[in-house]
Amino acid sequence: MKMKKYLLGLACVLFISCGGDGKSNKKMTPQKSETKKDQSTSAKDGGYGFEDLAEDLGFQTYAWSKEKDGTYFGDPKAKKGGTLNYIHSLFPRTMRIIGQNSSQVLNSRTIASLCYESLLSQHPTTLDFIPKLATHWHISDDKMKFKFRINPDARWWDGMPVTAEDVVATWDLRMDETILSPFEQMTYGKFERPVAESKYIVSVKANTVNWRNFLYFATMKLHPDHILKELDGTAFLEEYAFSMIPGTGPYLIPEENIKNQESYTFERREDYWDKDSPFSQHMFNFDKIKVSVVKDNDALQFEKFKKGEQDIFNVNRSRRWIEETDFEATQKGWMKKQRIFSEKPAGTSGYYFNMREWPFNDKRIRYAFCYLYDREKMNREMYYNEYGMMNSLYSGTVYENPNNNKFKYNPEKAVQLLKEAGYTSRNSDGWLVHEKTGKVLSFTIITQKTSAYMITPVQQMLKEYGMDMQIQFIDYNTMIKNVNARNFNVCMLAYSGLIYPNPESSLRSTLADQDDNNNVWGFKSDRVDELLDEYDICFDQKRRIEIIQEIDGIFNEVHPIAFSIARNYSRMMWWDKFGYPDWMLSRYVGEYWDAFYYWWIDDEKVDRLDDAMQNEKQLPIMPIDMKYWPAYLLELAS
Template identity: 60%
Template sequence: MTKNLTKSIISVLFLLLSVNFSNAEQKNNQENKKENLDRSADPYVPAELGGNGFKEIAKDLGYTTYNFTKEDLYFFGDPRAVKGGTLRHITSRFPATLRTLGQNSNYVENSTIEGLCYESLISTHPLNLDFIPVLATHWKISDDKMQFWFRINPRARFSDGMPVTADDVVATWDLLMDETILEPSSQLVYGKFDRPVAESKYIVSVKCEQLNWRNLLYFGAMSILPSHILNDLDGTDYLEEYQWKMLPGSGSYIIYDNDIVNQESFTLTRRTDYWAADDPTNKYTSNFDKIKFIVVKDNQPLEFEKFKKREQDFYTVAKARVWVEECDFEGIQNGWIQKHRIFSEKPAGTSGFAFNMRKWPFDDRRLRYAFAYLYDREKMNREMYYSEYSMMHSLWSGSVYENPNNEKVLYNPQKAVQLLRDAGYKDRNKVGWLYHEETGKVLEFDLSIGKGLAYMVTPVQQMLAEYGINMKIKFVDGTTNWKNLMERNFSVYMQSWGGLVFPNPETSLHSSLADQLNNNNISGFKSTRVDTLLDLYDVEFNQQKRVEIIREIDGIYSHAHPAAWGIARNYQRLLWWDKFGQPEYVVSRYTGDYRSIFSYWWLDPEKEARLNKAIEKGEALPVTDIDITFWPEYLKSNQ
């Protein structure tokens, strides 16, 4: 028995030793792998110029980077994600080119291709918008903030296997500045920099012509293209040779020539040799093996029918009427198709009625507020838009930039009447219009619109008329209306502007523009405090401090009330066949639409099998809450 016990003890000790040796070996392998990654640079490049050992001395050299925490990585994909499958997306047009630069490359399809197939030096954090590394591991800003340096990751590779180097950054800038690419906006943006300098294989620097925090954003966000190809091309050659084929990129997807069917489809294929595939910020993104874009030209009803026949995997519902009246068919009722309103902080833009504060009657703040109090947006939302919209109270409605203390100016005829009386409009004339008690001037003004928009303004006209204000509607074409707006020949203008993730309020709010023509300060807004804040905003490199500045600007603007706010939709209406997995937040905080599907979602084999079985047997799947409100709830708890 003693002999058997001894043998058992020896066996256990041997097992423990084996496990320990195995763990030690695994740990050594991991450390060696990490060391190899950190020591992957050209051995002839010294550490101070970006070579091996740079990471250890980067801080002493003045470089910075973003150190990701476990909490950060939650917003870079879901560990449950699996790779595989094909995602099918119908688009309404075939792009005019598959280039991501140059003439005719400004379609949304091109920007989607750019984001999936190419990479920039740095990007912005999907949660807090801080700068984060992409091709560059580190970056440095001079004390006067007029020069930047970037250290390129020695591991970075293009899809043809060539390393990404500082020369590629220079060549990309040269192409963008080449007027023969026929894209003047590129010269406008990148002309604010001197030609970059390749200080070594891995270090590139650039000088700015004027101080502005956006300089780092714009230059750092430039998608880098391969110099070993660009050096043999001028702009004209680039336009011709790469009209329908792709330059090698360093991103996670590639488009092969045989996957381009002109005017019909193009397909992106996930690269199995993507250089950063195992990085923590990329490990659970880019999950689909293929993303196929199928063209159905300008025919939304047909696109919708194809979705219902499972020829498309998801569908964005643009119209409130379709959402309410046509999205209750069998597939949705049975839970085979998920139907959701996904709320986010995607910039909603600005809508409503902008006042010309340069002249009567809206040079009087009381009249601006009176109009706003009589504009019953909530009633219009209920009766015309199926209660699908929310009320706007800010230039940056529903975003982190909105000032939470802005007054919520909603329908209140009692307040409106009091303001009108305070302004001298107490009595009506024989035909029922208010007139000023001293001047006798009737309270009336024009609103010019296109005929197709009459349904949106006629109710407002009636609301104002009930309280003695005569808003006369005039029908004009869009060109004339825009010309009148730019020349300030208007009293009130029905506006609708898109939004930016990073606000640029100077071009629409600076006092120097208020009395000039042909700019976006359409209301004639002036504020010395806002002018000061705009100057501070342009040179503030800290994102949180910029948020605070914009919130103060928003509060000042809202108090002046140069516009009667309209309605906003801080969500996307989305349908999808229930075979996908997605993170808890479903879409990115600031992108907030279907484009997040390409990066964050994945084909879930179990859900796909469950869906197929349910359809085959005619069985229902669970139907979940229609509203997904992760981001609004996050914002409330993190103000």
Template identity: 35%
Template sequence: MSRHSMRFLLLPLVLFAMMMPATAEDLSAIEWVTNNEDPPIGDPAAKKGGTFYTNMTSYPLTLRVVGPNANDSFAGWKRAYSMDFTLVSRHPTTDNYIPIMATHWSVQSDGKTIYYKLDPDARWSDGKALTAADYVHTWHMMQSENIVDPFFNQYAKDYFDQIVAVEPYVLKVVGVFESWRPLDMFDLWATPAHAVTLEEGFPERYNNSVLPVQGPYLLDEQVAGQYVTFERLKDWWGRDKHYMQGMYNVDRIHIRVIEDNDRAFDFFKKGELTYYSVNTAKKWAEEMEFDAVKKGWVHRKRLFVDYPQGVYGFAMNLEKPIFHNKDFRKAIQHLFNFDVINEKLMYNAYYKQVSAFTGTEYENRDLIPYSFDPLKAREHLRAAGYEERGDDGILVDAAGNRASFTLSYGSKGLERHMTVVKQTFQRFGVEMELRLLEPGTAFRNGLERQYEMTIMSRTSGLYPGPHQYFGSVYKETKNNNNVWAYGTAYTDSLIDVYRFDTDKQRRVAALYELDAIIQDEAFYLPFWQAPFMRFLYRDSLVFPASYFPKRTQGMTDWQVFWIDEDRAARLEEAMAADRSLGEDTEVDVDPYKVKDRIEAALRAAAER
């Protein structure tokens, strides 16, 4: 992101640079920048203590952050205390750069060279000092084929020309290209060089190893198939840093494996979970009036957040014969009836998603969505060769091939929705078999392209990442996010304009065109966007006034909540006495004015 020969040519040079004395590079002219002026991310008044009980749908496939299966459903948790502690970050409310592992930084005039002053207070969880050598080690790890991670192998090649430990606490990063946002593009995390070796057998060696972390929580206990726990490091080096105030407050995080979301809801209602994400509109509309809510023991919130929606919808595997034909793919687009699903099954709670880059400034708002149109679908089916129906009512082509495929997916909560889609397709001569898998299996099969159609769900950053999703370099390998196996020389050129061109107008024009091509190629059928978080929490859990920061996708992003022991005692007493604390009737929370803006944009689009 010949590869092997380049790595081995570079490695001696890097090692030589690391062995050079600190005086070999004059840093006296460097103009250092920092930012400690933005507000803390959390609430400085937050209290420490307590155990936070939550759930996940499947047991971790691995504890590694790179290598096979590292991007599993547990990835958000394990990254939260390792990979997410990058050199700098964007403040989740102001979007300004703020120090994380580096106290200062300096971007050079070439737009690709950055110097970082590392925080000398930083320590690994085993007490070892965290130094520039640990970032060099991450680079070497990305390059190593022993990690069995083609994505990071390619990423290291595409993004980093040099990573040099100039001094123990000064790091130099040189990107491969000039960038219009080098602090985003050439950021990285540290890997404990004293604890991680890169010899052959890396995936197996570290598959279930608890390694030192730079974050505030260390994996403490794990029972295969049942639960894992994290314990807060009481002497964590970052506890009193400006931007860490009011974050990472609970002493212990207990994550139970509950494969079925309905069962997790039952656990929450019984008081065995502290927090529960409500993922379906039906549950939100029909099942929130239970006794604990009415008595104020539990609160429910729909918090609107301002963050790009990412990729969510049907992914068609272009390696499978059934989806080789673009007319067939377009027929599928015209047979998907979002309005009926939204009205009948989702209580009109969602907004139709059209773009591959929804919620970013690179979203092509001129795209006209595929409408539910059986006549157009029939035209495309005929063009694809499906003229006649077989004895079972399913269309066949001249060679006798049926218009039939299997949808593999991992969320039982979508079973009703997919059944409606299946029935609609079948009415018009297309068979979609449903194959519900364990979530981890469905995810892994997607990465390995062991499916015909699947449901693709990926979060996004502030800026789109088209290279990882649509770059042709990833079409040739598996275990990456190009799950549809798409990419051409021309679309690569558009992606390169976005990645490398410093002219914003050209970047926007390139991604607008890419967005239009993706829509026309029809291998991605976007579902719906939900610019909000719906969740329940017990009265003992406390949040800042705005709940989560503006740029939040999930609960693990910014852990600003805390447990109030006094409220916990009050709650226990009230429950024991069956006494009401008073219902919290404020359900919708929109501190960032997101709802009105989205609805105005959709009205404008409908008028075009």
């Protein structure tokens, strides 16, 4: 299919380079799409004037107000313009947000958030539903049917109007098994095919009652029917593996901005249909967001940051945070560094076992691994006690089962379990050998080179007790490809957390023997499946907490993960040229991604920084801890 392709990049938080003037008065060439207002569709069918009928028709909406919403949709002081430069360790596996290989955090936080939109969004602080492509919505009394009125002003990049048919086409695509993404069919298969009741009114019926049905359908990112109607799932995967189907969001990436495996650059759309809305006008401020790629070398990334080749740096390593961030630029306040606290879900990280195959199909081996993994020692000696211990899929939340085994370092228990599993003696190389099969207890972990500093100490801990963990270094994309094909023994992974737990997408038994989904361990449990069914139809939050805690306890007993460590803050550094809201990072995202959406270039700070660096002047030093959200919660509770 021939068409002009807009290639969108992923990104990771880019900021203006210290080498340029960095000011916001340099404007990019605007993109324009001439469109006429639809004056022919009646108000009742969702055209202009629908607002006057909405309440009588049973529809609701959310109205922005300064008193309620403050700066949570961006700061009025924000200015448009300039370029944000960032260096990331990955080039995207695909630039799609639907289908095989598209479930990376990088895709959801950048491409999906900057280039595509859903019918509704959620308030960044209260989680209330708010308008996006749809202005109004209706929920039936039995909570089985939903209706949405699409904004007649909403436009795709190519100027075509957003219509109810786009919703239908997107659902059809997600339900197409040839997109090789089983969780899509699991999630959207809970609905009947949507119905375009008019050009701007779309309805959908749920097959069963589920308290998350409205959330999932309302926040489904849309693609255009006028392009999808020419494609099946297989063609979609091919056509848009590294090019972007038009979206409705505030950014795009022209084809010439993609340098494969090197960089990709977002450009802000001057003709963004929602740019004057109070929900958008103070967000999406950078004219350009450039992401350059340095693979498997975070030391080089950091050096480039210090030289001004990137403008923001997410400090993952505790040693670097403690020992390597005290230099002239930070001492003089030219570069800022802070630990920014929020309520972001901790997510899940650690050593993920493939329970489908030897040796981790034996729970005793999994347990032994965990008892030999001395996380507390590593935290003391390597991580400067910057972390807490993770013992749950829902660490640090109300959903964590308090009775979970903490698996504290216990080599005696590990040795006992290994003997019970048949590993009673060692060979001449010192490795455990099974007493009946003669098989050496040797397995391979696949990982990136940048993770070596975390994995090598664990390798030595296991070696001391006869477990041979071989380390195979591969790049991230190859690692994920192997994990999705279930071609691994053990790997180190991290899943981002959700505000509302959705264990079905990673724990449903039907996913265990399928590729390309988040049940990477091969986890199966009839009881968990029963609890998942109950969770879907439970509208009582107290009971939902009990359900998730029970699921968490069952998962912990099976123990497909040797849990790692957790922290409830982000460690960030940036050159002091940016403006940002008082809260800096949002309540529930709480990561450097938020700079994409809410930060801007402050021309006065740019001049101040240039002057300070040229004349060796001191700039203000910020407190190391930024705790806007903890203070906000205390105020709510008072």
